Amino acid sequence: xxxxxxxxxDALPLYSPxxxxxxxxEVLAGLAIVLLIWRKGxxxxxxxxxxxTVDHKKLGVMYVVLALVMLLxxxxxxxxxxxxQAIALNSEGILPPDHFDQIFTAHGxxxxxxxxxxxxxxxxxxxxxxxxxxxxVAFPRLNAMSLWMTAAGAxxxxxxxxxxxxxxxxxxxxxxxSELATTPDTGVDYWIWSVLIAGVGSTMTGINFxxxxxxxxxxxMTLMRMPLLTWxxxxxxxxxxxxxxxxxxxxxxxxxxxxxxxxxxxxxxxGNMMNYMNLFWIWGHPEVYILILxxxxxxxxxxxxFSRKPLFGYASLVYATAAIGILSFxxxxxxxxxxxxxxxxxxxxxxxxxxxxxxxxxxxxxxLFTMYHGRVRFxxxxxxxxxxxxxxxxxxxxxxxxxxxPVDFAMHNSVFLVAHFHNMLVPGALFGxxxxxxxxxxxxxxxxxxERWGKRSFWAWIIGFYLAFMPLYAxxxxxxxxxxxxxxxxxxxxxxxxxxxxxxxxxxxxxxxxIQLAVSIRHREALRDTTGDPWDGRTLEWATASPxxxxxxxxxxxxxxxxxLAWRKARHYDATADGAPAPIVMPNDTASGVWLxxxxxxxxxxxxxxxxxxAALSLCGLIGFVVFAMFSETPEFRVxxxxxxTPC
Amino acid sequence: MARIRPAIGPRTLSLLGAAVLAGCTTxxxxxLNPASLTAESQRDLMIWAFGLMxxxxxxxxxxxxxxxxxxxxxxxxxxxxxxxxxxxxxEAVVWIxxxxxxxxxxxxxxxxxxxxxPYASPVARGEPLHVQAISLDWKWVFLYPxxxxxxxxxxxxxxxxxxxxxxxxxxxxxxxxLPGLAGQIxxxxxxVTHLNFAPDHRGHFTGRNMQYxxxxxxxxxxxxxxxxxxxxxxxxxxHQGHSPQxxxxxxxxxxxxxxxxxxxxxxxFPPRLFDQVVHKxxxxxxxxxxxxxxx
Numbered sequence: 001x002x003x004x005x006x007x008x009x010d011a012l013p014l015y016s017p018x019x020x021x022x023x024x025x026e027v028l029a030g031l032a033i034v035l036l037i038w039r040k041g042x043x044x045x046x047x048x049x050x051x052x053t054v055d056h057k058k059l060g061v062m063y064v065v066l067a068l069v070m071l072l073x074x075x076x077x078x079x080x081x082x083x084x085q086a087i088a089l090n091s092e093g094i095l096p097p098d099h100f101d102q103i104f105t106a107h108g109x110x111x112x113x114x115x116x117x118x119x120x121x122x123x124x125x126x127x128x129x130x131x132x133x134x135x136x137v138a139f140p141r142l143n144a145m146s147l148w149m150t151a152a153g154a155x156x157x158x159x160x161x162x163x164x165x166x167x168x169x170x171x172x173x174x175x176x177x178s179e180l181a182t183t184p185d186t187g188v189d190y191w192i193w194s195v196l197i198a199g200v201g202s203t204m205t206g207i208n209f210x211x212x213x214x215x216x217x218x219x220x221m222t223l224m225r226m227p228l229l230t231w232x233x234x235x236x237x238x239x240x241x242x243x244x245x246x247x248x249x250x251x252x253x254x255x256x257x258x259x260x261x262x263x264x265x266x267x268x269x270x271g272n273m274m275n276y277m278n279l280f281w282i283w284g285h286p287e288v289y290i291l292i293l294x295x296x297x298x299x300x301x302x303x304x305x306f307s308r309k310p311l312f313g314y315a316s317l318v319y320a321t322a323a324i325g326i327l328s329f330x331x332x333x334x335x336x337x338x339x340x341x342x343x344x345x346x347x348x349x350x351x352x353x354x355x356x357x358x359x360x361x362x363x364x365x366x367x368l369f370t371m372y373h374g375r376v377r378f379x380x381x382x383x384x385x386x387x388x389x390x391x392x393x394x395x396x397x398x399x400x401x402x403x404x405x406p407v408d409f410a411m412h413n414s415v416f417l418v419a420h421f422h423n424m425l426v427p428g429a430l431f432g433x434x435x436x437x438x439x440x441x442x443x444x445x446x447x448x449x450x451e452r453w454g455k456r457s458f459w460a461w462i463i464g465f466y467l468a469f470m471p472l473y474a475x476x477x478x479x480x481x482x483x484x485x486x487x488x489x490x491x492x493x494x495x496x497x498x499x500x501x502x503x504x505x506x507x508x509x510x511x512x513x514x515i516q517l518a519v520s521i522r523h524r525e526a527l528r529d530t531t532g533d534p535w536d537g538r539t540l541e542w543a544t545a546s547p548x549x550x551x552x553x554x555x556x557x558x559x560x561x562x563x564x565l566a567w568r569k570a571r572h573y574d575a576t577a578d579g580a581p582a583p584i585v586m587p588n589d590t591a592s593g594v595w596l597x598x599x600x601x602x603x604x605x606x607x608x609x610x611x612x613x614x615a616a617l618s619l620c621g622l623i624g625f626v627v628f629a630m631f632s633e634t635p636e637f638r639v640x641x642x643x644x645x646t647p648c
Numbered sequence: 649m650a651r652i653r654p655a656i657g658p659r660t661l662s663l664l665g666a667a668v669l670a671g672c673t674t675x676x677x678x679x680l681n682p683a684s685l686t687a688e689s690q691r692d693l694m695i696w697a698f699g700l701m702x703x704x705x706x707x708x709x710x711x712x713x714x715x716x717x718x719x720x721x722x723x724x725x726x727x728x729x730x731x732x733x734x735x736x737x738x739e740a741v742v743w744i745x746x747x748x749x750x751x752x753x754x755x756x757x758x759x760x761x762x763x764x765x766p767y768a769s770p771v772a773r774g775e776p777l778h779v780q781a782i783s784l785d786w787k788w789v790f791l792y793p794x795x796x797x798x799x800x801x802x803x804x805x806x807x808x809x810x811x812x813x814x815x816x817x818x819x820x821x822x823x824x825x826l827p828g829l830a831g832q833i834x835x836x837x838x839x840v841t842h843l844n845f846a847p848d849h850r851g852h853f854t855g856r857n858m859q860y861x862x863x864x865x866x867x868x869x870x871x872x873x874x875x876x877x878x879x880x881x882x883x884x885x886x887h888q889g890h891s892p893q894x895x896x897x898x899x900x901x902x903x904x905x906x907x908x909x910x911x912x913x914x915x916x917f918p919p920r921l922f923d924q925v926v927h928k929x930x931x932x933x934x935x936x937x938x939x940x941x942x943x
Contacts, residue, residue, distance in 0.1 A: 097863040101862075174821060175820075175821075176820045176837065267819075267929050268837065268838060268928065268929035268930070273836060307719070309731075309732065309733065312732075312738075313734065313738075313739055313742075314733065316739055316742075336834070338832050339833075339834050339841075340767070340833060340839075342767070343761045343762040343765040343767075344762075346765075347757055347758045347761035350754075350757045350761060351757055351758065354754060354757070357746060357750055358747050358750055361704055361742065362743055362746065364708055365711075365738075366742070368708065368711045369735075369738060371715040371716050372719065372732075373719060373727055373728060373729040373732050374719050374728065374730075375719060375720075376715075376719050376720050377720075377721050382716075386712060386716060389708065389712045390709060390712045390713075393704070393705050393708050393709075394705070397698060401694055401697055401698060403757075404693060404694070404697055404753070404756070404757050404760075405761045406686075406689065406690045406693055406761060406764040407690055407693055407697070409690065409764075409766065409830070409833070410678075410679040410827070410831040410832075412831075412832060413823055413859055413860075478678045479679075479854075481825075481856065481860075483860040483865065484866050485863075485865070485866050486866050487866060489854075
């Protein structure tokens, strides 16, 4: 018996010089961080204050840190791809095919699962409990476990660059290509286990926030007094709870095919690849809205605050959000119009898809009318919002085009599609997260981010976005398929060089983000916010100190209106009317999240490399750990004394 | 079947759109240079739908620039209305106008999805030419069952006659894409999908697999030439029985080689080859290949 499974020296990334360099950079960066922490003697603090915390704000910060690190990796992949395609007209370019194919898979997987998901979950973690006047999420310990499951999945993806290869099957992992017969190496296994483990974390997050928002709201906060971000968080949580199990099931079935020789999706043997596409997209389409709806929530908060007005058409925005949530489950088939479904089926799903354009359009107009008769401040978060509005509608229009089945027959699988979904997810999701990051940063850390570098980042990103993706619409119309490692159509090349230039601009945008953070930390005293409310905010998260105490509010506020803080400011409301300070129930910190994540990582690693004994051991460990945690005598909560209220 | 000429909107829009889009292309790789009614309708449908959507896009762009500029903080004075957050009229307009647009585009979708259904022949007249396509790693085999010829990586079609393609795969899932002629449909092992179209211009095209399938994917393409009916007959006569056969052994070689292949024409092929390939992966009901409700 081979104790290391299929792990051997062949696993090192020597198949491509760029992969070897990437792996080297990754290992060195990891070592440098470990060394820095060691030299500074930060281990104890790191362990006590961060790794074992159950404080939703700190968990949120760690999610966002994970997202920003993975953004760097995902961008590096994107830049390599754009460079390869700019060069590779009738030539090999810089990447061998098997490496290029891993890169487009890693880029998609990382950006969706390990950049966008942690970013939005991190922001929701930071903001939602504060916005609803809660002390914490409903299940603080589960919250920590969700984070460490996500981190375990991300760690597996990062490890795949150093040991073995990543999947070449694209972020959707379509069988039968992703079956063992066609791709026997470790790639698809890495993809399956990283996505599966992170997906379990996301399901738990969905449950947690669903319960938190429904059960933990401050007294007086009715559903129709919830800030719009909380509304989008609620709908997103519902989508997570319903959609992610489909992803878990489809990836488990694919793993069963690969590991136990079953035939769910294989060529022959009774397998049917079409079932995978159905299952995968029953998760995959709602996932698009899981990513976008919270960003809509952020834009709503930002546009209201920086127009010094309540949101226009709040009720419309709520109903539009809910409608999008429901409709998102009715459109998955538009991902495979070209699978041979009948005209009735295709037309019905095409129409269902474009119906979503109506509530989405309503939202766009409501944001515009929020500015109407307002006092618009052009802060960095507001710029991201305006850039989003102008750009997002283009993506919406191309989405409607693709939802017309006969047009889709001509455009499916082309880079037009790639341009479309980047046009949705870059302005529609990422711009929102960046706006949220700059908007709520002072709440978490007590000082604002530098505005100048934030605006520079915005301009570089938006220019880069247009340069990078508008040419792809054109080459897509000209018949260029996605995922081309090289090509022979000279007409595409000039446009692909423009796209490369766009990638350079986006790179500058990423760099500006890093500089912004560094500059702001250096000038933190000048940027200090002592009020807790640096933007003249409208919602409850600005009613507490920055950074907030562990219990968020010294006295839980009573809610009187939508935009509670604006209501309080207008009436010079005395916060002592909320009640007298009382002892507070606080969750105890626990290391169980870290251990669960570590066990899940070991299990995923063992499954990828066929180290069966370790897989069995770690799986037993996972189950045993959860059971042990359930019956643990360690108290989950403690009561702390009433805080001394400082009038503000 | 008629071309798409919706009654709404100026016809010039379509021409303008086509001119703008056509400026982007230099090769016949795309449905911008359609050579069949199907592709032409696909293009026109896209341009019309986009034109309709400008009804929403243009106001959004105008307002997105005008509103923040007009009401910027350092300028706005008396017309600041800090509590204005609702207007029944505006709400009605922003719900109803997009809804009407979507209904209009939906009507186009319903009609043209049925008219341009790849499983239905686009023209009623003429005896259809049957072609069977098999996708392999990373090449295509085309069989002409009525004409007794076969080809690899080259597809020759007669002008002005409906083509009825049956498509399967002897490898992972692929997508047969005929730009400018018919769009694409998936090729899946153990299943048969169909593409119907009628080329109405002579010309050369590049067909390809659009569904990523591994290392050789970028080169998974083939020549398509649409020739006159007479030239097509000459092509059949020239090869039928004269050129070497596509033997079972040759086919197996092609299927097992993970590489592209030079274009070639064969003067015959084993009877029922296509069915054998399908049945290799499928025991029963192999023609019921759809995600939906095909009879």
